[in-house]
Amino acid sequence: YTIDKSNREQMMAYDIIANTNKSLFITGKAGTGKTTFVQRIQQEIDKNFLLLAPTGIAAIAVGGKTMHSFFGFPLEVIGPHTRLHISEDNEALLHHVDTIIVDEASMVRSDMVDGMDRYLQKAFHTHEPFGGKQVIFVGDLYQLPPVVKRGTVDDEMLCDLYGTGTPFFYKANVLKRMNLPKIEFQKIYRQNDAVFIDILNKMRTGKIGENELGILNRHIGSEENSEEYSVTLTAFNRMAEKINESKLAMIESDEYEYVGVKKGTFKSSDCPAPEVLKLKVGAQVIFCRNDYTSECVNGTIAKVISLDENTIQVQLENGKKISVKRMVWESFDRVYNRETRKIDSEPVGSYTQFPLKLAWAITIHKSQGMTFDRMHFDLTWGTFAAGQAYVAISRMRSLDGLTLSSKLMAHHVMVDPEVMAFANSYNDEKMIKDELQIGSIVYKCLKSKEYGKACQTILHEVINKISNNDYRNAALLAKQMFDIMLDDENLFGITSCVNLIKDCSTTCSFLNAMICLYGRRYNEAIGYADMVLSHRNCLEAMFIKARALFALERYQDAYDMNYQIITISKNGEEKKAIDKKQLLFEIMINDKIGNSNIALCKKLIRRCPECLSAYLYIRQEIIREGGCIEQDVESEQILLLKSFYDKEINAEAFMNELKSISQSSDEFKSIKKWILKIKM
Numbered sequence: 001y002t003i004d005k006s007n008r009e010q011m012m013a014y015d016i017i018a019n020t021n022k023s024l025f026i027t028g029k030a031g032t033g034k035t036t037f038v039q040r041i042q043q044e045i046d047k048n049f050l051l052l053a054p055t056g057i058a059a060i061a062v063g064g065k066t067m068h069s070f071f072g073f074p075l076e077v078i079g080p081h082t083r084l085h086i087s088e089d090n091e092a093l094l095h096h097v098d099t100i101i102v103d104e105a106s107m108v109r110s111d112m113v114d115g116m117d118r119y120l121q122k123a124f125h126t127h128e129p130f131g132g133k134q135v136i137f138v139g140d141l142y143q144l145p146p147v148v149k150r151g152t153v154d155d156e157m158l159c160d161l162y163g164t165g166t167p168f169f170y171k172a173n174v175l176k177r178m179n180l181p182k183i184e185f186q187k188i189y190r191q192n193d194a195v196f197i198d199i200l201n202k203m204r205t206g207k208i209g210e211n212e213l214g215i216l217n218r219h220i221g222s223e224e225n226s227e228e229y230s231v232t233l234t235a236f237n238r239m240a241e242k243i244n245e246s247k248l249a250m251i252e253s254d255e256y257e258y259v260g261v262k263k264g265t266f267k268s269s270d271c272p273a274p275e276v277l278k279l280k281v282g283a284q285v286i287f288c289r290n291d292y293t294s295e296c297v298n299g300t301i302a303k304v305i306s307l308d309e310n311t312i313q314v315q316l317e318n319g320k321k322i323s324v325k326r327m328v329w330e331s332f333d334r335v336y337n338r339e340t341r342k343i344d345s346e347p348v349g350s351y352t353q354f355p356l357k358l359a360w361a362i363t364i365h366k367s368q369g370m371t372f373d374r375m376h377f378d379l380t381w382g383t384f385a386a387g388q389a390y391v392a393i394s395r396m397r398s399l400d401g402l403t404l405s406s407k408l409m410a411h412h413v414m415v416d417p418e419v420m421a422f423a424n425s426y427n428d429e430k431m432i433k434d435e436l437q438i439g440s441i442v443y444k445c446l447k448s449k450e451y452g453k454a455c456q457t458i459l460h461e462v463i464n465k466i467s468n469n470d471y472r473n474a475a476l477l478a479k480q481m482f483d484i485m486l487d488d489e490n491l492f493g494i495t496s497c498v499n500l501i502k503d504c505s506t507t508c509s510f511l512n513a514m515i516c517l518y519g520r521r522y523n524e525a526i527g528y529a530d531m532v533l534s535h536r537n538c539l540e541a542m543f544i545k546a547r548a549l550f551a552l553e554r555y556q557d558a559y560d561m562n563y564q565i566i567t568i569s570k571n572g573e574e575k576k577a578i579d580k581k582q583l584l585f586e587i588m589i590n591d592k593i594g595n596s597n598i599a600l601c602k603k604l605i606r607r608c609p610e611c612l613s614a615y616l617y618i619r620q621e622i623i624r625e626g627g628c629i630e631q632d633v634e635s636e637q638i639l640l641l642k643s644f645y646d647k648e649i650n651a652e653a654f655m656n657e658l659k660s661i662s663q664s665s666d667e668f669k670s671i672k673k674w675i676l677k678i679k680m
Helices: 008-019 034-044 056-062 067-071 088-094 110-124 153-162 173-177 194-204 210-217 237-250 388-394 417-425 429-447 451-467 471-484 506-517 522-533 539-551 555-570 580-593 598-607 612-625 639-644 651-662 665-676
Strands: 024-028 049-053 099-102 134-138 182-185 231-234 256-259 261-264 276-279 284-287 301-307 312-316 321-324 327-337 342-353 356-358 361-363 375-377 402-404
Touching: 008 024, 008 034, 008 182, 008 429, 024 034, 034 049, 034 134, 049 067, 067 110, 088 110, 110 153, 110 173, 194 210, 194 388, 210 402, 231 237, 237 356, 237 361, 276 356, 375 388, 429 451, 429 471, 451 471, 451 506, 471 506, 471 539, 506 522, 506 539, 522 539, 539 555, 539 580, 555 580, 580 598, 580 612, 598 612, 598 665, 612 639, 612 651, 612 665, 651 665
Parallel strands: 024 134, 024 182, 049 099, 099 134, 231 361, 231 375, 375 402
Antiparallel strands: 256 276, 261 342, 284 301, 284 356, 301 312, 312 321, 327 342
């Protein structure tokens, strides 16, 4: 299987992932190839991917890790004051990750997404959403939702943070700061019966009518009347266990017990096959792993025909007999391979067991990702969550093998109205095209560390959005510009001919503040920024005000405003560093008021070696203080170092000399190494 180039939605998703660093939501009906697409892009796109999932079994299935284990999240709601610890291994790994894939996004809570955002911002010392990393959410919100026990402390906290209703991932605060393209795969690969596909579409969106229910209810029949090689799906775990235990007990033959073996780091909750598998000849089982050599996939039903210590022989519905052997599942850590410059998966634990489960009955929750030819849907106790009936019925290839325990009623087919509202923005081709067009240009600039060019590109697009009265998207783009910014000198003058917006909303006041700043109308910029700040704390508006104060040579006022930005940015975390733009601005202010800059310049050079201004400010301080730095034999060979002490060389000439060697990596690295040793 390769990317289906005739599939319009797949190709749109592929282009965004390959050619931008824009985050994205990929969704689609059951059977539209979401999982296969995720597997293929990792092989075909030249990026380093990190795979995460909300549950252990889902993570093992895609060869990734759980969000909780990777980020060290506590087993409770993640609030603004939850302490997040970044391990050295994770920090080193993340610096080489381009794209993070979050699978089964329908079950990811909003607080987990905001926790991931905080973690990545902290790791990369930036205010960019997700630390500047591309995040791909994959899942179907019409399927199983996040699990939150109502009436608990966690439920109360989530309601306080995100409002009432289900805390779906898209309610995360970080996603309000960006346009998240939402691409819904349309082409179905699992089913080919037009009538059945239509029924599933209507079940998924809650638009099922009497006609569709009537077609489904022709399949009412008891479990006993259902044919062999049929699995019973139920919404309740205890019902599935009860059916399996009862059926196994009815078989009058010897019982065999197979114990799974865990090694290294492998949690019991992540085991995809039972830790203690009890079987008898005649038992019905289901494969819980793909085995293409035996023509068995995750969800294939079989009958046990013989048992011994090391082999289980089963018979498929087509009569084919298969010898099943123990298989190994591995849990992985992701590590950066310096030789290949790629991220490799390094096994840290394993689980060995026969890839089988008792399968007279399983829960709807555990059936996700499976495909059945025959299935009995037990509605004795109904359904209790949105999406359950749809997930159950959509496991089937066709209606031919379906039986129902009782009538499927309209109230069984629950759909969350919030999901329906959110789905209205799926496949917005104009928005997707805009994101791809601007995103591909900015992505190329960021890869080559051309922050100024990236900001210029975005600012021109902001002006275009404003001229079309698209103020919301103009503001989102402006925030992105401030997030990726380093030095904004090349932006001044660009908005000098842009008309101010005649609107008093906070969004428009923010845009007017930006227009005035880069149009060199500094007092007006301060006024509009103050209008924004009178309603809420906005780091971008505070930066605009501080930058305008600096341009007016009110350096102490700019220093005080910058201090406020730093205090809010750290949010009580003493070790949280501010972003590169803020560091450079603090250095600029210190240079004007005579504060020492050496430590700040070294910090900025470590984080952003390509920031040539930091080298200039260190030189200015060395000359101002009359410093003389000891040089070793190696550094004496670097001609440029003499310029650090030569007052006759002006700043422009020094910068030109520095730019000329910045293309020579060895000499430039030596300069950086020498500067980081400076002590004054």
